[in-house]
Amino acid sequence: xxxxxxxxxxxxxxxxxxxxxxxxxxxxxxxxxxxxxxxxxxxxxxxxxxxxxxxxxxxxxxxxxxxxxxxxxxxxxxxxxxxxxxxxxxxxxxxxxxxxxxxxxxxxxxxxxxxxxxxxxxxxxxxxxxxxxxxxxxxxxxxxxxxxxxxxxxxxxxxxxxxxxxxxxx
Numbered sequence: 001x002x003x004x005x006x007x008x009x010x011x012x013x014x015x016x017x018x019x020x021x022x023x024x025x026x027x028x029x030x031x032x033x034x035x036x037x038x039x040x041x042x043x044x045x046x047x048x049x050x051x052x053x054x055x056x057x058x059x060x061x062x063x064x065x066x067x068x069x070x071x072x073x074x075x076x077x078x079x080x081x082x083x084x085x086x087x088x089x090x091x092x093x094x095x096x097x098x099x100x101x102x103x104x105x106x107x108x109x110x111x112x113x114x115x116x117x118x119x120x121x122x123x124x125x126x127x128x129x130x131x132x133x134x135x136x137x138x139x140x141x142x143x144x145x146x147x148x149x150x151x152x153x154x155x156x157x158x159x160x161x162x163x164x165x166x167x168x169x170x
Contacts (some may be wrong), residue, residue, distance in 0.1 A: 023123070094135070098165060101127075101163060102126075103125075109159075111146065111159070112157055114139040115144070121157040122155060132145050132147060137158075142161065144161070148160055148163075
């Protein structure tokens with residue numbers, strides 16, 4: 001193999017192939033390949049649109065001073081709220097704590113409104129504890145209570161009393 005390479009690429013053999021016609025032909029072929037590549041890139045690639053400058057720049061207004069109310073405006077006062085009435089011993093009531101029971105580990109649908117046709121907010125699991133904030137409301141044969149998770153106010157909704165048990169207070 002080395003002998004073939006040595007004999008093929010000698011100076012005499014290279015001079016034999018490096019004629020004027022071969023050099024001009026390779027130059028013409030190179031120009032045609034470059035022109036074809038440029039044509040393909042220009043006409044067949046999608047045109048890049050300029051960036052949308054309106055989307056790239058967002059103007060955020062600076063802070064402003066909050067106007068003070070006129071001095072003659074009375075300050076808002078609080079309104080009276082319903083007085084808390086403690087439920088009788090052993091009954092669920094507003095302010096008491098309940099836990100989910102009897103779902104056989106399938107969970108209890110906590111809904112956005114009382115009733116079986118209202119949307120389900122989330123699923124409460126057996127032994128999960130909630131605070132009762134509203135109710136009862138009688139809808140579709142069930143007593144519904146508005147429950148809130150003590151550790152997360154966003155986990156709240158209506159649940160049927162059939163699957164709730166009062167948590168004994170100390």
